[in-house]
Amino acid sequence: MKNWQKLKQKPDLWQQFFVREQVLDEIRSFFKNQEFHEVETPILTASPGTEPYLDLFATDLMIQTPSGNKKKQLYLLTSPELAMKKLIVAGLPKVFQLCKSFRNHEGLSTLHNPEFTILEWYRAESDYTEIMTDCENLIQSLVKNIHQRDSLVYQGKTYQLTSPWPRLAVKEAFLKYAGINEQSLLDRELLVKVALKKGYQQAEESSWEELYHQIFLNEIEPILATFDQPVFLYDYPLALAALSKKKAGDECFAERFELYIGGIELANAFSELTDPKEQRQRAMADMQQRGQLAKDTFPIDEDYIKALELGLPPTGGIALGVDRLVLLLADVKSIQEILFFPIEEVI
């Protein structure tokens, strides 16, 4: 049965769906009270983010001209971050956006819909630690205003929200929960040896990134699910920096964090990379890797590099999955229970 039919049959269900509306309202007032500007940037773009493993929805823009039709390859966004950071360069120091983003080929799961609602916010003259504080304040205020509580109750478990939330460095997590020291973590050959010893039989055929994620998914993510507070996993190995800048004083790591609540990855944040040269190098390397992985390749966003050349101030920024946030506040197991029309209904 489709969700709209269930709603017609069981009107009590509306309450669970109305949580989204409350969450969106509360997010807007949270940021507006702090003088953030809400912006809208395009969903259709010629140069989406370059993350090597993301699959895109591609489409054609058709333009009629006197000499016939012109066609341009466009994509649906995977995240609005580049456009938002251009607005920081243009002079808006605090911006947020609530919009749809799109990721193809992710597989169907209780935490994924290919079209999803994303919340991004950026603060000039700040870094990822200030964004951590924003996360604490935002979620505390959402839970307080929607449920009149200081703690989040999700699937029978209570998560304390009092600040500060635990902060766990990636290297600390690997040492503590997987027994892997920093030297082994960062070196593929050493990591292969450790992985073989642990019983990952096909470690020798694995790239560093595959080993990292496989060990993370098997040995660390399940531990994050046992915390009774939200937890920030921070300072990622440089190979996973994406658009975060190198850590001051330790260039093997990057100033990036992910926020987990109840084992669910809710958000991904950076101290934004501001160096145009390094930005270009990373984008080119990503594009080369995309080619090797047989994924769409496209021109990198030169306009964004120009903006960095003009000067992006030190900035902290984040992307947060709103559907997952609604799932936590509605206390349901799958996002299909809080989307009116989940993708499963059309396939």
Added chain:
Amino acid sequence: MATVKAGNIKRGSYIRFRGKPMLVSKTEFSFPGKGSAFMKVVLKNITSGSTQSFTYKSNESIEELDISSIEMQFLYVDGSEIVFMNPRNYEQLSVAIDLLDGKENMLTAETKVYIKIFEDKPVGVNLPPKVKLKVTDAPEATAGNRSKAAKRNVTLETGLVVQAPLFIKTGDVLVVDTASGEYVSRGN
């Protein structure tokens, strides 16, 4: 040795994991977006019964166990064991009741099952997707209960209790789904 790519593992298949024979009881494909694709599986050790989960890279090769399957007929329950018979050669085989995962009360003398054998030992019992069972006790429907989907508990010949519509009476034969243990239809 037969192998399967982790991304293609199916629930209900048997694999070797770190030397141990395992039944795959759950699978979940994940593609975290920051990395390559993974397959999370929940595994049940078919000798010790313990369960654990593991995340494979989806392109890993996994050894499939050499499992044979024999069609057998249910005879009777003997304490903590269930006795089946091979209808072709009348040989009998006792299977620990735990292997039925609580489905032992869906078996009647007519029921044919497939017994999975690994290294000469029974490791699993596959029931047919649906079985027919006779109603032995169907209490009268409460008067005045006119809500659309009204159902009540009825007891079947094997002792299994299912929710069935009000029109079902003692002596009816019901079709029951063996995966969910739920009423499907009347099968007189």
